[in-house]
Structure formats: structure tokens, C-alpha cells
Amino acid sequence: MNFDYSEEQKLLQQEARKFLTDNSDCAAVRRILNHAEKSFDDTLWSSVAELGWLGAIIPECYGGLGLDATDLCAISEELGRAITPIPFSSTVYLFTQALLLAGSEEQCTSLLPKIAEGNLIGCLATSEGPGVRTIEARVERGQLNGLKLPVTDGDIADFAIVLASDTRGCSLYLADLRAGGVQASPLATLDPSRGAAELKFSNTPVERLGDAGNGHMLVQQIFDRAAIFIAFEQIGGSDAVLEMARDYALERYAFGRPIGSFQAIKHRIANMYVRNQIARSNCYYGAWALEAQSAELPKAAAAARVSANEAFRFSAKESIEVFGGIGTTWEADCHLFYRRAKQLALAVGPTAVWRERLATELERVTTPTV
């Protein structure tokens, strides 16, 4: 029984924490948040590339470190703690995963080494508007036309993987965003420390990624994997915001005593802890399912996603309540977590969608008793 990070993973995590504490504190997040023209921290991005994190799960033959999924989870947790303003999830959890799942040898050879070096930012473009809808972006004779929005990191990405309709239904396509025929317009978003864009494709040359007609299935497989890494970011963020609220409750006095001595406040914070632990345990199971390539991956991913969405949502909103009025100001750090919690909660689809997916998996494996 080893249901925890290994000793090596704990070391990796400690190093990641130390690096991010020194190089990406809340002030660093604010520098991106406060400057409309900058949507990511490019210095941090280069450092993260040097540390090898961008190529963590890229096999060594493609220039990566070839680490296990759980190693990346340990790093993700720390990236989430620091609410880092970099396109890590788009590039590593979505774009890289898509290539590893469905990319041809040629596609992997040409793109993965660039990702590992920090010379390629990738994104995944699936959404076309509110709700679940028929995909209108269309590929004909190798050219893509249509509109995708929002595309997280679409404003800074070099390549996009796009879900588009074609003669076989829906497939994934790889688009070079620098090659012309693509207009990327930045969008105003809930969490300006993570940018997003509207991508307009006009006769853009694209090549297919994976089998034709497999688009929706592949997106789901990519989302299953990404959801687990994102869930680790969420428990990292959720722990960080809990600690922030705890520290404030110890220092802030009202009615002659620390507010953290009132049960109304203590229980609020203890409830954050309970949800964080439930999420953490579900996340560990997700990491195991990912690494073991278990048939339970869809179920484990959904459970990690649902619990982590809820944990971070709860602690981010309740921490503002602990801070009181000051927590609602731009200067307090609470809103950085409040914004990021919602940004991540919508990233690969909202809680309700994942609950439904979880129910489908539970139904699939259950036979009623007589």
C-alpha cells in the first residue's frame, strides 16, 4: 500500500514550492492582472522550461524528462498553490496530452521537443459559445473556417488543436496560429491573470490529429487526463487560500480576541479543510488511475474533478468571508484565488457536466441486486 506521493515526489514537490515561493508570489500574479497588455509571465515561463517541467511527461525520445503522471501531479499542485500566471495547463495538460494520445510520429517529433524547450505554447480550442452545441467550425479540403471562443491562452499560443466538423463527423485538427489565416482577438475574462482569445479561422490550412470522426471521443480522453492535473492545481490553490484565511483569523482581533477563536469562523475554516481532504484523496486516486492506465480513469477523473472544483470554490469564497470587508478589495489577495477557482472550474467543463459523467460511469459498472 502506497497511497501517497513517493519520497522522490515529495522532494520534487518541495523543490517546486521553494522555486515558486521565490519566483511567483501573489505580487507576480498581480503584475499580470494589473497590465491589460500582458497575459502571462514570460520570465517565469522560461524558468519553468529550464526546470524541465514543460517536458515532464514528454518521453525522453521527444526531448522531455519522461516522468510519471504522478510526478507532474506533484508539480501541478505547487503551480496551483502559487496560482501561477502561465499557459501551463493549455500547453502541458491539453496540447501535449492531445499529441501524446493521438499525434502521429511526425507531429510528435516536430512539436513535442519545442514544447519541452519552452519554444511552443499550445492551446485546445473546443468551445464556440454558451452551452452544449453543434460544432460549426468546419474543415473542408484541409482548410478550417469558423470561430472558437473562448480559447484559454489563444492570444499567446503558437499552435492550436481545434475541434471541427468534417465529412466524417467531428475530428481534431492541428493549426499553426503563426502561419496566417488566423485572427486572435484577446477577450476580457474573469481571471485576467490567465488570458483567453477568440480565434477566427479563415481558410486556415490544418492537418488532422488522430482518426477522422473521433473528435468528441478524443476531447473527452484529453479532458479526463487534464482534469486530474487541473484538480491537483485546484487542491494546491485551495490549501493556499485556506492557510491565508487561517493566518488572517489568527492575527485579526475583534471583540477583544482573535476572530479565529470564534466557532463561527473556526468551523468555516475547518469545513474548508474537510473538503480539501476529500478532494485530495480523490485526486490521488485520479493520479493512480492515470499512471496505471486503469479502466477506471473516466470515473477517477470525474471524481477528482467534481471534488476539486467544489473544494476550491468553497475555500475561495469562504476565505473572503473570513477576511471581511478588506477581502473584497483589489489590494487583498482573496480575489486572485476567487477568480482562479472559477477559471479552473470552467476550464474543461463545469461541475454539473462532470457529475453527470460520474453518474454514467457508476451506472455502467452497477448491476442491481435481485
Place this chain on the structure above:
Amino acid sequence: MDFNDTPTEATYRAKAHEFLASHAPSKKLPQQALASQLSQVELLKAAKTWQSLKADHGFACITWPKEFGGPGGSAMESVIFAQEEEQFDIPLGIFQVSLGICMPTVIKLGREDVKQRFVKPALRGEEIWCQLFSEPAAGSDLAGIRTRAVKDNDEWVINGQKVWTSNAHISDFGLLLARSDPTVRKHQGMTMFWVDMKTPGIEVRPIHQISGKSGFNEVFFTDVRIPDSQRISEVSGGWKAALSTLATERLAIGGAKGADYEELIDLALKTPSGDQSVMQDAVFRQKLADWYVNAEGVRLTRLRAMTALSRGETPGPESSIGKFIMAAQLQDLSDYAMDLQDQYGIINDDERSPLAAAFQKGWLKAPGSRIAGGTDEILLNVIAERVLGLPSEVRVDKDKPFNDLPLGR
């Protein structure tokens, strides 16, 4: 990450399983289990027989050292045996207070002759112990107990009332916390004793619970005389002794057992909703997902604690969340499961209600589960104070003599 036993653990698991398979019947549906087939007297007899068999084969009180009759095993072995034992139809739980709570205190604090006399018979299930701590006016605030112990030469005279005493009606002995000095501050004036439950002046009355069952008792003490040699703690050292008992209690009290998401899915698949089953209902599916995530989260959190044990470490405080989550879930999930049955849900009948009325039973049991072994509020305080380092509530009774405290009702 992996879920495999180490080779040593696997060997032990196989040994445990072999013993269980050759001596115990495998698990049946709840309504066919021993617990619902046998009378209370028969069940107690079966439990005692099973306990002595376990003791003979070195599977009773696995972590206890040999000098006290245990096999001197590891905490991990104890967990592995419990996991295996759960797969069989065995009357479990009767010795939980006796061996999980009382005996560790006797072993830690009892005089040598007391240990020699009591520990082994308790381990073999020949004698049962109960914990005489809680009182009508002292539940979460245990240090508020009022049962008096007055010294009379070489004896103590006990007067007062205990409550919520599990198994008092079948117990041979009890661990008693009483107030020996009400003129000092409340945490300072208590003393701990052991008592023979057949001592004149002790009266046990079962409590009739919401569920219809009587798992607890009231215990009345009227001029009960016990010799000073039955004192377990120092005079006025009772609180320190009680804290050590309570620390083991938190380990001994498990989750809130009852129907959960698996039974709920079973119910949903069998319950019609128009042309389909409730399983297809969107609202149902949303709720199911949240309950699954909680139950699975608690199960997996236990595996994290096991990992720590397996590495020879002490499990972290995260294990304390299990009862808190599952007791509340038992209440909410049972409540919703009865809603799914529509008007039929009011029927509480093993024959007619779905799943032998598992949800009706769970719903009636849940309020008690949220209180026993620490209320929701106490558990959140424990997390806030011991895990997160938040200050304890201001105590207005801390510096006054017990006699001067307001009584309320």
C-alpha cells in the same frame, strides 16, 4: 502509487483470511445476517465465542504486547485483519468499548494486580467493560460531570447518574469518572475508578432510541461504596486519565455505517420514474455524484492513513474527517432515498420497504451518528484547533471552582 500489500503484509493477509474462512460464515444480505437473526442473548454468546477463538489464534487485540495476551503485532496487521474480518458475517462491535477504549486505559494507568486480574479475561471476551463518562449535563463538555465521589475512610461513596453508556446492560465492569472535589476548578477535581457493575446501588436502565433500538443505557449510582484500591487515577487526576481514554476513543469510533451510494444506485435502478428508472433522472444523478465523491473520499483517506501505518508512521489528522462526513451523508442520502419512493417512502417495514427498509433505518440512526463519538461541532473544533492551530473558544468556567459554576438545565 499502488494499492498492493508489501510481501510481509500479503503473507499476513493470507493468514488472516485463511483463519476467517475456516471459522466464520461469509457475509450475507443485512436481513439474513446473524445480527438480525439472533436474539440479543444469543448474539452476545456468539460474539464471546468468536472473541475467544480469535484470542486462541492470535487475532484478538493484535497490537497488544504478549504480556497482556496480544500477539504483539503491528497497527498495519490490525487494520489488515479488520479489513478481512469485514467480509464475514461476524457479530462485531460488542467489544469495541471494552477493548478499544477501556482496556488501553487500564493497561496504561491500572495497578499491576488490576492489570493481571482484568486484561486477559477482557481480551478473550469473557468479561465486558463499559465507559461511565457522559452525564445528562456533561456530553461535549465532559469535564462538567457531577457524579460525586466522596471519600469515607478507605472507601469512596458514589452518587449520581451516567448516560449514553453503550453495553452497560451486558457489562461486567465499568470505568468511572467522578467528581471527587467540587471546590476546585472543574478540570482538577475529578478521579477515575473501576467498578463492578453488580455492586449494590448501581442500576442500569436502557435508553429507548429514535431508531427503536436500545444500544445505550442510563446508569444510576445510589450510595455505591467502592474501596480506594479501585482507584485508577491519582486523586483529582481523573481528567488527565480521561484524556488518554478519549484519545483512544477517537481511533475506536469508526464511520457511520449504513446504506450509502451503492444501495442508492440499487434503489434507483429498481424505482420507476415514468417509462424509465430513477437512475435516468438528472437531479438524482447530480446528487449521486456528490455522495459518491464523499464516500470514496473517506474510503481513500483511510488508505492514506494505512499508507502512513505501513511506513511505520503515525497517520495524519485527516482521518478525523470520516465520521463527520459519513454521518451527515447517512442523514441526507437516506432522506433523499425515501423521497425517491414517493408516498411509499413512509413505509418502514423490512418486508415491504425497498432494501429491507435500509434507508428508513439509516434516517432514524443518523441523528445519533452525528452526535456519538463527538458532535459535528466538536469534530470541527478538533480540526480547527489541533490541525489548523486556531485558538480554543474562550472558557468562562476555567478559573472558577466547580461549585460556583452556573448549572442551567
